[in-house]
Amino acid sequence: MKGLWDKTKKVCIMLSIKNLHAKVEDKAILKGINLQINAGEVHAIMGPNGSGKSTLSNILAGRSGYEITDGTLTYLGENLFEMEPDERARRGIFLAFQYPIEIPGVNNMYMLKAAVNAKRKHEGLPEVDALDFLTIAKKRMRELKMDESFLSRDVNSGFSGGEKKRNEILQMLLLEPTLAILDETDSGLDIDALKIVADGINALRSPERAVVLVTHYQRLLDYVKPDFVHVLADGKIVRSGQADLALTLEQLGYAGVEKEAAE
Amino acid sequence: MNMTEHWLQQFQSLDKKNNPHSALDELRHGAFLRWEKAGFPSTRHERWKYTELMGLAETPFQLPTPSAVLSNTVLQTLLPAVIENSLRAVFVDGEFSTALSSKISNNHLHFGSLHDGFKMFPQEFESYLESIKTPIDSIDDLNTSFSRNGALIFVPPHVKLPQTIHLIYLYTRTPNQMAHMHNRVHLAEGAEATIIEHHIGHDDNIYFSTTVNHISLEQQAYLNYYRCQEQGINAYHINRLYLTQARASVTNLFCLDFKGHLVRNEIEQRFIGQDAECHLHGFYLGKGRQHVDNYITVDHQVPHCLSSQRFKSVLDDRSHSVFHGKVKVAKDAQKTDATQHNANLILSTQAQINTEPQLEIFADDVKCAHGAAIGQLDESALFYLQSRGLDKETAKQMLIYSFAAEIFLAISELEIRAFWQAHLNLYFSGIPLHEELITC
Numbered sequence: 001m002k003g004l005w006d007k008t009k010k011v012c013i014m015l016s017i018k019n020l021h022a023k024v025e026d027k028a029i030l031k032g033i034n035l036q037i038n039a040g041e042v043h044a045i046m047g048p049n050g051s052g053k054s055t056l057s058n059i060l061a062g063r064s065g066y067e068i069t070d071g072t073l074t075y076l077g078e079n080l081f082e083m084e085p086d087e088r089a090r091r092g093i094f095l096a097f098q099y100p101i102e103i104p105g106v107n108n109m110y111m112l113k114a115a116v117n118a119k120r121k122h123e124g125l126p127e128v129d130a131l132d133f134l135t136i137a138k139k140r141m142r143e144l145k146m147d148e149s150f151l152s153r154d155v156n157s158g159f160s161g162g163e164k165k166r167n168e169i170l171q172m173l174l175l176e177p178t179l180a181i182l183d184e185t186d187s188g189l190d191i192d193a194l195k196i197v198a199d200g201i202n203a204l205r206s207p208e209r210a211v212v213l214v215t216h217y218q219r220l221l222d223y224v225k226p227d228f229v230h231v232l233a234d235g236k237i238v239r240s241g242q243a244d245l246a247l248t249l250e251q252l253g254y255a256g257v258e259k260e261a262a263e
Numbered sequence: 264m265n266m267t268e269h270w271l272q273q274f275q276s277l278d279k280k281n282n283p284h285s286a287l288d289e290l291r292h293g294a295f296l297r298w299e300k301a302g303f304p305s306t307r308h309e310r311w312k313y314t315e316l317m318g319l320a321e322t323p324f325q326l327p328t329p330s331a332v333l334s335n336t337v338l339q340t341l342l343p344a345v346i347e348n349s350l351r352a353v354f355v356d357g358e359f360s361t362a363l364s365s366k367i368s369n370n371h372l373h374f375g376s377l378h379d380g381f382k383m384f385p386q387e388f389e390s391y392l393e394s395i396k397t398p399i400d401s402i403d404d405l406n407t408s409f410s411r412n413g414a415l416i417f418v419p420p421h422v423k424l425p426q427t428i429h430l431i432y433l434y435t436r437t438p439n440q441m442a443h444m445h446n447r448v449h450l451a452e453g454a455e456a457t458i459i460e461h462h463i464g465h466d467d468n469i470y471f472s473t474t475v476n477h478i479s480l481e482q483q484a485y486l487n488y489y490r491c492q493e494q495g496i497n498a499y500h501i502n503r504l505y506l507t508q509a510r511a512s513v514t515n516l517f518c519l520d521f522k523g524h525l526v527r528n529e530i531e532q533r534f535i536g537q538d539a540e541c542h543l544h545g546f547y548l549g550k551g552r553q554h555v556d557n558y559i560t561v562d563h564q565v566p567h568c569l570s571s572q573r574f575k576s577v578l579d580d581r582s583h584s585v586f587h588g589k590v591k592v593a594k595d596a597q598k599t600d601a602t603q604h605n606a607n608l609i610l611s612t613q614a615q616i617n618t619e620p621q622l623e624i625f626a627d628d629v630k631c632a633h634g635a636a637i638g639q640l641d642e643s644a645l646f647y648l649q650s651r652g653l654d655k656e657t658a659k660q661m662l663i664y665s666f667a668a669e670i671f672l673a674i675s676e677l678e679i680r681a682f683w684q685a686h687l688n689l690y691f692s693g694i695p696l697h698e699e700l701i702t703c
Contacts, residue, residue, distance in 0.1 A: 061646075061650050062646075062649075062650070063646050063650075064642070064646070065642075084649065084655070085646055085649040085650050086649040086650075086651075086652055086653055086654050086655065086658070088650075089649065089650050089651055089652035090652045094650075095650050097647065097650075100647070101641075101643055101644045101647040103644060103647075103648075103661065103662065103665045104665055104668060104669060104672070105664060105665040105666075105667070105668020105669060105671070105672060106661050106664060106665045106668070111648070111651070111653075111661065112651075114653055114657065115651035115652045115653055116652075118651075118652040118653055118654070118657075119652045122652075154665075171651065175651070175652070
């Protein structure tokens with residue numbers, strides 16, 4: 001895999017965030033984020049509302065509207081700031097949206113096939129034809145217990161909250177990203193849907209990929225076990241640890257952990 | 264020769280071909296005199312506030328001469344795809360073309376000379392005379408003076424026309440040509456019809472056409488009507504549609520504008536019986552210096568009727584869209600339910616929109632809503648598609664398509680919806696959105 005080998009730890013560095021500062025309309029949101037994500041790892045980023053979780057996800061995917069005031073963002077050895085959102089996606093970054101957008105009139109499968117083919121083209125692979133794509137898509141949809149009627153529906157149009165989230169996971173499974181960022185994908189899901197979504201994420205785990213789970217609650221982490229947990233508060237990572245940190249958080253609450261970190 | 268002499272000469276050239284003693288010719292002469300006096304309406308005229316016709320007034324438009332008709336090869340390239348189970352009636356520069364049209368064996372229809380048509384339907388002649396006696400403005404008079412051809416569709420009680428009527432108006436390349444058509448549709452009690460009025464022209468030269476449609480629905484009649492315009496980029500087109508609806512009749516009307524230089528679409532609708540419905544939808548895709556003006560009046564004269572207007576435009580370059588939609592609710596028209604919406608997507612800083620949704624309500628127990636919106640592409644939707652790997656241009660096209668699609672998705676006849684969606688795709692940078700929908 002193209003990227004940077006960390007010789008001491010014998011891992012491939014996929015994403016390196018250094019001293020990241022960002023503003024929205026003059027309000028500082030991120031105040032010095034440092035994070036390294038290696039291939040094969042699952043990181044959970046947890047934090048209270050307004051801590052900057054979504055901002056971080058959006059900046060990684062390349063959304064405009066944020067002013068980067070300091071820091072670097074390196075993905076597989078390349079400067080991410082120099083890439084448009086679509087280029088990032090074609091190079092393997094995927095963001096599952098907290099609020100997926102409805103696009104009536106544009107067929108879900110058509111959009112997805114176009115997306116998959118844009119990525120394949122970038123990788124120098126031949127385009128997948130409609131029939132092959134349909135076969136793969138149907139298989140994935142069965143795994144996510146999605147009704148076949150989703151094939152003929154428009155992108156998220158008229159979907160319930162849970163359906164939208166499942167559709168995000170379907171997109172993720174079909175695009176097979178190298179780095180998947182899931183922004184509060186667990187919110188608004190009932191327990192059955194949560195398990196299905198978790199199965200989808202687990203299916204993606206591999207030594208070549210990395211996953212970032214941005215979440216408010218520990219719930220999802222019962223089903224997708226992270227390698228690392230980071231607590232984001234007021235634009236900074238105040239604490240990092242392993243999976244059990246999420247449980248500590250559950251017990252002490254964000255305030256407790258922040259307090260403990262301050263001590 | 265000045266313009267007055269020019270118009271007179273044009274009128275006289277036509278006049279020679281007609282019987283000078285009929286009641287009709289008397290009316291036509293009257294109309295021409297009024298037209299001669301008034302000329303084209305100016306922007307001082309309230310109805311024409313945003314649409315400037317000076318370019319028309321200065322051009323000496325000519326009626327077509329038979330020798331000027333295009334070769335068959337060129338005509339064939341202009342013809343649209345065949346819609347399944349449709350009957351096509353093709354007019355070339357206002358004249359009916361038997362060669363290009365389907366064989367017609369339905370005795371409720373006549374295409375071509377109005378004179379011959381009214382011999383076939385003498386009972387309809389009086390209402391024709393009556394309707395041309397009261398013009399809204401000089402455009403009606405112009406059309407009455409010069410229209411000798413059109414489509415006559417008179418459906419008897421409880422008959423459903425078995426085929427879609429696809430009226431195709433082709434305009435040739437001869438410079439400064441004009442064509443004027445008059446169509447009449449009458450659906451008797453419980454009758455049903457689907458009609459497409461489709462105007463297609465060449466880009467090369469300036470030409471001018473008017474079409475006046477008189478449509479009436481008796482009780483429980485049902486009409487799907489599609490008026491589509493793909494005129495040349497230098498074409499002037501004025502289209503006026505009078506629609507009268509009796510009790511429990513239903514109209515679904517779509518105005519689809521893809522091209523043209525200056526286009527004016529008018530709908531003058533009137534409910535004269537209770538429990539009737541009228542749904543008007545419109546889509547306009549503007550590029551270059553195109554100007555499309557939709558001028559609509561929906562008149563609730565009686566209680567318990569339902570009307571909706573939903574018009575959308577996508578404007579690029581220096582294109583201009585005008586939407587004037589008026590809903591009138593008479594004093595006794597209680598329980599009226601009327602909605603009106605005009606949404607515009609602007610892709611260029613030079614594009615212009617004038618939108619005037621209006622309500623004129625004299626009843627006190629009604630449900631009326633109106634609104635207008637002007638906006639740009641939604642940044643978050645654009646980001647969403649880009650974050651899936653689609654380049655910005657493709658993402659934009661998808662979103663514009665999505666904006667437009669709402670109007671097309673309202674078409675309940677699936678074959679016809681597919682036909683128009685395929686049309687829409689032609690105007691979208693080669694993204695075959697619709698074909699893909701079929702494959703998937």
